[in-house]
Amino acid sequence: MKSKKLSFLGLFLTAALILSYIETLIPFFYGIPGLKLGLANAMVMLLLYIYGVKDCILVNIIRILIVGFFFGNAFSIIYSLVGALFSVIIMVILKKTDKFDLAVVSICGGMAHNTGQILIASVFFGTPYLLYYLPVLLLSGFICGGVIGIISKGLVTRLKVLLTNG
Amino acid sequence: MNARAFITLVQELTVIKVKFKQTIKNNRANITILIILIFLIVAFFLARNFFWSDTPDTVVIQHNDSIKEYPLSEDNDIAIMDILNNYHNLVIIKDGKVWMEKADCPDKLCMKQGKISKEGQSIVCLPHKIIVSLRKKGHSPEMDAVAK
Structure with missing residues (x-):
């Protein structure tokens, strides 16, 4: 049982890494710093809803470190970690209440992620001027979080039976 | 349109209405939080335009x-x-x-x-x-x- 779970976690980590890589290939930018799709968040949602908080955070941290060393730099690792911290905290709290749909949890997570990133960037630069982009990033977090949330809801309902029973 | 078709139409509409109300009732928490979030986004856009809307020099x-x-x-x-x-x-x-x-x-x-x-x-x-x-x-x- 334990080794099975371990191998599935490894599989999810690989999938998340590939999704992160695909995301670097998509020029989803349009002149706004920090705008992105958040494909890897689908894997995070999957882990959160199938295996629970601890495994989700563990896999996510490993993913961020690997992606950071492969495609980014020290700054991008810090930004990703802060964004992930914000979004995971919000999503875990919302999931614990058990009142909200997975897609709604994902939307809140996406918005929290973008807020966290813009806050850490503002602290890093020591200027509030980056907050100009906060509304746009909140909107993009809403839309992208919604799309990813709908995708991961489909994945969770289909994979949960497979992974917990088989 | 004859009378029978009209009655079926009304019945179907009532069914849709009831289902719609049921969905809203079941998803009250979700809908509330979504509306709050949309208001939040609009508020931030308005605040931004309030603070930064002059021509820069x-x-x-x-x-x-x-x-x-x-x-x-x-x-x-x-x-x-x-x-x-x-x-x-x-x-x-x-x-x-x-x-x-x-x-x-x-x-x-x-x-x-x-x-x-x-x-x-x-x-x-x-x-x-x-x-x-x-x-x-x-x-x-x-x-x-x-x-x-």
Whole structure:
């Protein structure tokens, strides 16, 4: 049982890494710093809803470190970690209440992620001027979080039976 | 349209209405939070336009701890060097627009951010810790206080 779970976690980590890589290939930018799709968040949602908080955070941290060393730099690792911290905290709290749909949890997570990133960037630069982009990033977090949330809801309902029973 | 078709139509509409009400009842928490979030986004957009809506006249270039100001009305090419005089970025001011023409960082995200011309907009370069922003002189002094 334990080794099975371990191998599935490894599989999810690989999938998340590939999704992160695909995301670097998509020029989803349009002149706004920090705008992105958040494909890897689908894997995070999957882990959160199938295996629970601890495994989700563990896999996510490993993913961020690997992606950071492969495609980014020290700054991008810090930004990703802060964004992930914000979004995971919000999503875990919302999931614990058990009142909200997975897609709604994902939307809140996406918005929290973008807020966290813009806050850490503002602290890093020591200027509030980056907050100009906060509304746009909140909107993009809403839309992208919604799309990813709908995708991961489909994945969770289909994979949960497979992974917990088989 | 005959009477029977009309009655079926009304019945179908009632069924849809009941189902719709049921869905709303079952998803009250979800719908509430979504509406709150949408209001939040709109509020932030309004707040932004409230704070930053003038025509800018100053280009502020913040590189590490040095802050320099340039007038937006004069065309200018500004090279940004580090303390060892290594050349890093080239900022161009022309016709009331500002953009990053060259950068020696690997991702070139600052160049992809395009041309900016509105108050509050910025071009950000994370690896070199450069931020180029458009402001109006004397506007919101408390912002400048925070920046120092």
